[in-house]
Structure formats: C-alpha cells, structure tokens
Amino acid sequence: MTETKDKPSRRSFLKKSAAAGGFTLLAGAGVGEAMAAGDDNLPPNVPEWMKSLGPGVTANPYGSPSPFEKNVVRRNVGWLTATEESSINFTPIHELDGIITPSGLCFERHHGGVPEIDPEQHRLMIHGLVDRPLIFNMDDLMRFPSLSRIHFLECPANGGMEWKGAQMAGVQFSHGMVHCCEWTGVKLSTLLAEVGVQKAAKWLLAEGADAAAMTRSIPLDKAMDDIIVAYSQNGERIRPENGYPLRLLVPGWEGNVNVKWLRRIKVGDQPWHHREETSKYTDLMPDGKARQFTFVQEANSVITSPCPEKPMKFGKGFYEIRGIAWSGYGKIKKVDISIDGGMNWKTAELQAPVFSKSLTRFRLPLQWDGRPMLLQSRAADDSGYVQPTIEALRKARGLNSIYHKNSIHTWRVLPTGEVQNVQVA
Ligand SMILES: Nc1nc2c(c(=O)[nH]1)N[C@H]1C(S)=C(S)[C@@H](COP(=O)(O)O)O[C@H]1N2
Ligand SMILES: [Mo]
Numbered sequence: 089m090t091e092t093k094d095k096p097s098r099r100s101f102l103k104k105s106a107a108a109g110g111f112t113l114l115a116g117a118g119v120g121e122a123m124a125a126g127d128d129n130l131p132p133n134v135p136e137w138m139k140s141l142g143p144g145v146t147a148n149p150y151g152s153p154s155p156f157e158k159n160v161v162r163r164n165v166g167w168l169t170a171t172e173e174s175s176i177n178f179t180p181i182h183e184l185d186g187i188i189t190p191s192g193l194c195f196e197r198h199h200g201g202v203p204e205i206d207p208e209q210h211r212l213m214i215h216g217l218v219d220r221p222l223i224f225n226m227d228d229l230m231r232f233p234s235l236s237r238i239h240f241l242e243c244p245a246n247g248g249m250e251w252k253g254a255q256m257a258g259v260q261f262s263h264g265m266v267h268c269c270e271w272t273g274v275k276l277s278t279l280l281a282e283v284g285v286q287k288a289a290k291w292l293l294a295e296g297a298d299a300a301a302m303t304r305s306i307p308l309d310k311a312m313d314d315i316i317v318a319y320s321q322n323g324e325r326i327r328p329e330n331g332y333p334l335r336l337l338v339p340g341w342e343g344n345v346n347v348k349w350l351r352r353i354k355v356g357d358q359p360w361h362h363r364e365e366t367s368k369y370t371d372l373m374p375d376g377k378a379r380q381f382t383f384v385q386e387a388n389s390v391i392t393s394p395c396p397e398k399p400m401k402f403g404k405g406f407y408e409i410r411g412i413a414w415s416g417y418g419k420i421k422k423v424d425i426s427i428d429g430g431m432n433w434k435t436a437e438l439q440a441p442v443f444s445k446s447l448t449r450f451r452l453p454l455q456w457d458g459r460p461m462l463l464q465s466r467a468a469d470d471s472g473y474v475q476p477t478i479e480a481l482r483k484a485r486g487l488n489s490i491y492h493k494n495s496i497h498t499w500r501v502l503p504t505g506e507v508q509n510v511q512v513a
Contacts, residue, residue, distance in 0.1 A: 114406055159183070162193060165261055168249075173201035174300070176243065178264030181390075181412065182397045187238070187268055187439065187447040191322050194267035196329045197243050200300030203349055207333040210297070212279075212317070216355035219284030226333055230319060232274040232282075237316065238446045240414045242266040242385045243343035244491040251482070251489050254498075254509040259395040262497065262509060263388075266414065268447035269330075271337045273318035276311045280355075289355045294336050297351040304345045305359035306338065310383070314339045317350065340416030340445035341383045342491075374486035387475045388494035389413035389423055389450070389467035400505035404458040409436070413448045415469035420448035422468045427454070429462030429498065429512045430477070436465070461501040462512055479513055 119131070129135035153160065162177040169175040179195040196202075207226045215221035246265035249255050256262040289308055296302045306315070316337040319326060326332045331348030338345045359381075371379040391411040394400045400407060413420045419442050424433035439449035450465070468474045476484075478495040485492075500510045 115402075160193065162195060163260060163264075165256075174199050176245070176265060178260045179267050180260050181264050181266070182259050182392045182395050184392075185449075187412070187443075187449050188322065189267035189269055189447075191269065191324070191327045191330065194241075194269065194321075194327070194330055195243070195265050197265070197343060198298065198300075198329075199302050200298045202328050203298045204328065205297060205333060205349060210333050210351070212334060212350060212352070214279060214283045214353045214355070216293075216353075217286040217289040217357065218280075218355050219286065220282075222283050224279070226319065229274055229279075229317065229334070232278050234272055234274055235316065236270055236272040236320075237314075237337075237339065238268065238270045238443045239337060239339045240266055240268040240385075240445065240447045241337070241343050241346055242388070242414070242416075244382070244385065246388075247493040247495075247497075248490040250511070251485075251493055252487050254511045256509060258397045258509075259390060259392055260397065263390045265343070266412075266447070268414070269321045270323065271316055271318040272320035272323075273316045273334075273337065276315040276317050276336070276353075277313075279317060279353075280311060283355075285355055288357045291356050291359050293352075293354040293356060293360050294345070294347040294350060295352040295354075296331075296347045297349040302344075302347060303360065304347055306336075306345050307383075308355070310338065310341065340385060340418075342385055345383065371485065371491050372488055374484075382492055383416075385414070385416035386492070386494050387413070387415035387417065387420070387467045387469045387473050389420075389465040389475060390497050391425075391463055391465050391499060394463070394501060394505075394507045395499060396507045396509055399507050400456060400501060403505065404456055407454045407456055409452040409454050409463070411436075411450050411465050413450055413465065413467035414446065415467065415471075415473065416445055417469050417471040417473055419444045419446075419470045420450075420467055421470045423448075423450040424466045424468075425450075425452045426464040426466070427461040430464055430466075430496065433466065458503055460503060461499075462510070463499040463501055463507075464496050466496050478511055 123132055160180050160183040164177040176197045177195055179189055179193055212224045243265035247262060292306045292308055292311055294304050294306060318335050318337045319333060321330055326335060334350045335348040336346050336350050371382050389411060391409055393410040409425055413423045423436045425436050426433050436450035436452040442448050466475050476495055481495040498510050498512050500508045
C-alpha cells in the first residue's frame with residue numbers, strides 16, 4: 089500500500105464504498121500515481137530481485153524470517169529484573185496474526201537461565217506415593233499414546249506493572265507475557281497410571297533441570313484432567329528456551345506451574361512448602377492477607393491493532409480492529425469492543441475454530457471518523473466469567489498486587505492516529 093497523499097475525491101469514494109460494504113478499492117495506488125513515484129524497483133520497472141537467481145535449496149537448511157522482519161523480536165525491559173538469567177522477555181503480539189505464536193517469538197521466563205540439555209542424558213523420574221517408581225528416557229515417553237493441543241501460556245505477572253496506573257509504552261510490554269502454541273506430548277495421567285498412584289495422593293511436586301531447580305506444587309486433580317508432558321511445540325521439538333526436551337503444559341493455569349526442563353515428579357498428599365519463596369506465586373490482598381494459590385488465568389483480552397506500536401496511520405476511514413482474547417476456564421465465547429471508554433459496545437467476530445484455553449483472534453471493522461477514541465475490548469468465556477474493569481479489579485485486589493491483572497485495557501486514540509496507554513475509571 090503506497091498511498092500517502094490525501095486525495096479528497098478518492099477518499100470520499102473509499103468512504104462510500106467501504107460504507108456500502110464494497111472494499112475492493114479500499115487501498116492501493118493508482119497506476120499513474122505509482123509510476124510517477126520513480127522508484128527503480130516499483131512498477132513499471134523490473135525490481136532488482138528479478139534480475140538474477142536467488143540462493144538455492146541448500147542455502148538455508150533451517151529457515152529464518154526475512155531480514156526485513158528484524159523488528160519482530162522478543163524484547164525485555166531492563167529495569168524489571170536485576171539479572172538476565174532470572175528475568176523475562178515479551179512476545180511481540182502486535183506483530184502477529186492468527187492464534188499461533190511462532191516458537192522463536194514466545195516470551196521466555198527463566199529463574200536460572202536456559203540449560204543446554206542432551207536429550208540422551210535426560211530422564212523423567214516419577215516417585216513418591218506410587219506403587220512403581222519409574223525413570224523414563226525420551227524414547228520411553230514418545231512411545232506412549234500422544235496428543236496435540238493448542239493452548240496459551242501466560243505468566244501471571246502479565247500486566248502486573250500496571251496495577252497503580254498505565255506505565256508501559258506498548259502492548260508488547262503491557263500484555264506480551266503470553267504465547268500460544270500447539271503442544272504435543274503424553275498425558276500426565278497416562279504416566280501416572282503407569283507408576284500407579286496411591287490412594288492418599290493429592291499433590292504433585294514438579295521439578296525442572298535448570299540451575300534454579302525450579303519446583304512447583306500442583307494438585308493431582310489437574311494432572312488427571314488435562315496436563316500434558318510435552319516434547320514438541322508447533323510441530324517440532326520444544327525450543328531450549330521453552331523447556332527442551334520436556335516440559336509440563338498445564339492448560340489455562342499460571343505460567344509458573346508449567347515446569348520446563350522437567351526431570352522429576354514426586355507424588356504426595358499435600359503441597360510442598362520447603363522452598364517458600366519459589367514454590368508458588370502469591371497474591372497480596374487489600375487487607376494484607378495473601379492468596380496462596382491462584383492457578384487459573386482468568387479471561388483477558390487486548391487490542392493489538394491499533395496499539396501504541398501500530399498507530400492509525402491512514403487517517404479517517406476503514407480499519408480492522410484486531411486483537412487476542414484467552415481464558416484459563418475454557419473457550420472464549422464473546423469479545424465486545426468499545427470506542428468510547430466502555431459506554432457502548434459492539435460484538436467482534438471470533439476466528440473459528442475457537443479452542444479451549446487458547447488464544448482466540450477477534451476482529452471488528454471500524455469506519456473511523458478521525459475523532460479521539462477510548463478503545464477497549466472485553467472478553468467473556470463459556471464459564472460465564474466476564475473480564476472485569478480496572479475499577480472492579482482494584483476493589484477486589486487493591487493497588488499493591490502484582491499477579492493476575494486481567495482487567496479491560498484502554499487505548500486512547502488521538503486525532504493524529506497516535507495511540508496511548510491510559511486507564512479510565
Ligand atoms: N524449570 C523451570 N520452569 C519454569 C520456569 C523456570 O524458571 N524454570 N519459569 C516458569 C515461569 S514463571 C513461566 S511464566 C513459564 C514461562 O514459560 P516460557 O519460558 O516457555 O514462556 O515457565 C515456567 N517454568
Ligand atoms: Mo511466570
């Protein structure tokens with residue numbers, strides 16, 4: 089799309105055709121206009137990349153994105169953490185389409201850096217309250233019946249910097265601690281059947297093979313329901329950053345229980361408290377008490393276009409509002425969009441099929457009149473849960489929380505098309 093100059097006649101035509109639902113001439117340059125631009129690589133000239141042969145099929149045995157996409161990368165925020173080994177980076181959600189996050193762009197959260205694990209030397213031990221403690225190698229695990237599921241994974245700290253007010257300059261940082269992949273592996277319940285879980289068992293301790301030996305307590309019920317011991321991500325073996333060669337995938341639950349580089353599962357009758365500071369994330373409540381376990385990532389959504397990184401740069405006219413919604417309770421049922429800070433709402437279209445505990449793409453056509461907007465999205469899931477306002481969430485959880493901030497997000501759009509991160513009551 090090379091149209092830049094404001095041509096009143098063309099504009100009004102676009103406006104009319106868009107309003108009539110005819111989008112065929114929505115954007116693009118007239119041939120005369122383009123030819124006048126005089127760029128050697130533009131029509132009617134033959135671009136330079138058509139004048140010689142390109143690299144052949146052995147040049148790039150493992151493909152990578154076009155060099156022109158070099159801005160589409162994970163980014164971190166320097167002041168957030170003291171070290172890079174125990175830190176987090178953010179998925180560039182504003183650059184992505186559909187619902188699948190490319191593996192190389194999935195946000196990373198490590199407590200002790202990324203271990204380099206030889207799969208030949210990797211084992212998963214399951215022990216504790218079981219009849220037959222067993223040690224599995226990777227071949228053993230891949231031999232079991234397998235399954236693939238599309239699920240989001242979100243760090244409960246996503247958005248946590250904004251309890252007191254809008255702070256982050258872009259959607260990558262306000263909402264980028266989430267990714268959504270197709271995970272393949274074996275059901276944890278299958279492995280637990282193999283070892284024979286004893287009657288008294290109620291909890292699991294999962295341990296990672298990283299320098300942090302990160303451990304998490306997880307209720308046995310969830311394991312029997314839908315936890316996956318995953319070895320593949322988006323069709324290939326899991327990336328080192330995301331847990332190679334084995335991780336727990338705990339659908340819809342907070343990121344930290346999705347133990348990466350999984351090496352051990354101990355079955356017990358109660359949660360473990362021996363490493364208080366690392367065995368869970370807690371939620372501080374307004375009365376000073378803390379919620380010990382908040383496993384489910386409740387419904388959340390955000391508009392990824394426009395957003396601070398993707399302003400409304402074409403002036404008045406047609407835009408498609410795009411964004412993502414997700415819920416740890418199940419399927420996204422409905423996403424509503426407001427352009428006036430929550431006074432009026434319109435229902436967006438959801439991309440089908442909608443998967444349970446998965447990112448869900450929503451879209452809504454908008455004919456922008458150039459006036460300022462307060463853009464919001466509000467997700468509801470099939471459990472009946474509706475994404476709360478920031479006001480409601482603050483009333484319930486106070487100003488000093490860190491985790492599980494899933495309130496309705498607001499972008500202020502200025503007449504210039506610039507988009508700002510704001511909070512409205
Ligand atoms: N072994 C191990 N597992 C881990 C972590 C870790 O540091 N070590 N971080 C956890 C946290 S806090 C999150 S949010 C998710 C992030 O998963 P990702 O890096 O694949 O995005 O991994 C979890 N699993
Ligand atoms: Mo996390």
